Amino acid sequence: MLRLERVSKGFGKDTTGVAEVSLELGPGEILAVLGASGSGKTTLLNLVAGVLRPDRGKIFLGQADIAQWMPEQRRLAYVFQDHALWPHLSVLDHLLLVMKQANRKEALGLLEQVGLGSLENRRPHQLSGGQRQRVALARALAAQPRLILLDEPYSALDPVLREGLRLEVASLLRARGVSALHVTHDPDEALAVASRVAVMSQGRVVQIDDPARVYAQPATLAAAQAFGRLNLLPVKVSGGRVAWGSGFIPVQGIREGLGLMAFRYENLQPQAGGEPGRVVEVYAGRGEQLCQVALKLGNVVVALEATLGSTVELAPSGLLSVFSQENPLDKS
Structure with missing residues (x-):
């Protein structure tokens, strides 16, 4: 056509x-x-x-x-x-x-x-x-x-x-x-x-x-940012993995070096042994509760049922992407 x-x-x-x-x-x-x-x-x-x-x-x-x-x-x-x-x-x-x-x-x-x-x-x-x-x-x-x-x-x-x-x-x-x-x-x-x-x-x-x-x-990264509901955390990737909680998680994108890990609000879930953080803000989202959680790597917004001031452990529900900080149009 x-x-x-x-x-x-x-x-x-x-x-x-x-x-x-x-x-x-x-x-x-x-x-x-x-x-x-x-x-x-x-x-x-x-x-x-x-x-x-x-x-x-x-x-x-x-x-x-x-x-x-x-x-x-x-x-x-x-x-x-x-x-x-x-x-x-x-x-x-x-x-x-x-x-x-x-x-x-x-x-x-x-x-x-x-x-x-x-x-x-x-x-x-x-x-x-x-x-x-x-x-x-x-x-x-x-x-x-x-x-x-x-x-x-x-x-x-x-x-x-x-x-x-x-x-x-x-x-x-x-x-x-x-x-x-x-x-x-x-x-x-x-x-x-x-x-x-x-x-x-x-x-x-x-x-x-x-x-x-x-x-x-x-x-x-540009494609990720176009849809909003996005968290970006600076991370160090080693062998396709990032330190998280009590261990490491696999990521896609770059395999070595510094980058930005990008994920949506719904991509982190409560899980024992995950990255610990404290709920510092609670928002009313559209059909969901959103919480701002302070992690060691930085603050993130998560679709989560939790109370202000509570401590949570969060882990990704799937494979997260890490993008180069040099050029947001690059695939890696």
Whole structure:
């Protein structure tokens, strides 16, 4: 469906937008591009859309290299953060305007699918934020694009509406077999909607894999940091092991030298003989209690049922990763 081969784009002499990005998006797949502000994710989306032209590399849609095509030649639909609706048009007219052959019955059916079946005559100012975003999505689908591009589409919505709508939209796209490139800075959103996640940092894709694996087995420190809920402890690795509690634990990543051991809040569990520590803070998490525990190596946040001031012994529930401190983009 979509394939990028070593695509690069700079802005002036000193600013890199994207650097040597290669990725593929299959038919009916939702690929989430996750990254912080300035990571290059929106630049990447604009290169695919044709708003920007790459300095180097190729962008294939099907068998055609579209890197130098005009946006209107690409048959793509772009769903923006701010909906980009026309204030003078009704909900229904937004769809009819972009359809190759205006079909009122088909347009009304599509509005029904996105939950707007009774609102076809309303103008944008008469709709809620969530409803306006549904209009933008329905308009994109009505154009029968080869690919839908979504640029932080839920960032302006309140959390409850955002969580529900993103699942509805992902379900609708999959049901219709529509491929989508979905840019977001929200790791929960990427995990919830994507078939695969591409993590971007400093203009590069540092890992691309299925959501669960990217979260649980980050290939780089930058990929680990993209999802939050992360503890980093400075450690010394010897023979692929780190001193911990009354013994040693095996780690993956570097085998010798100094590094940062990275793990999620849920990766440490109470266990006799583990690393001893004292609970110095207790927080109310989302559906769990979080404790800040002071260890010899430093303070960590753990999903743990414990009382303030109590002593605990903690051990990892799986293999932890240690990354080099020299370059967070390196695999080791």
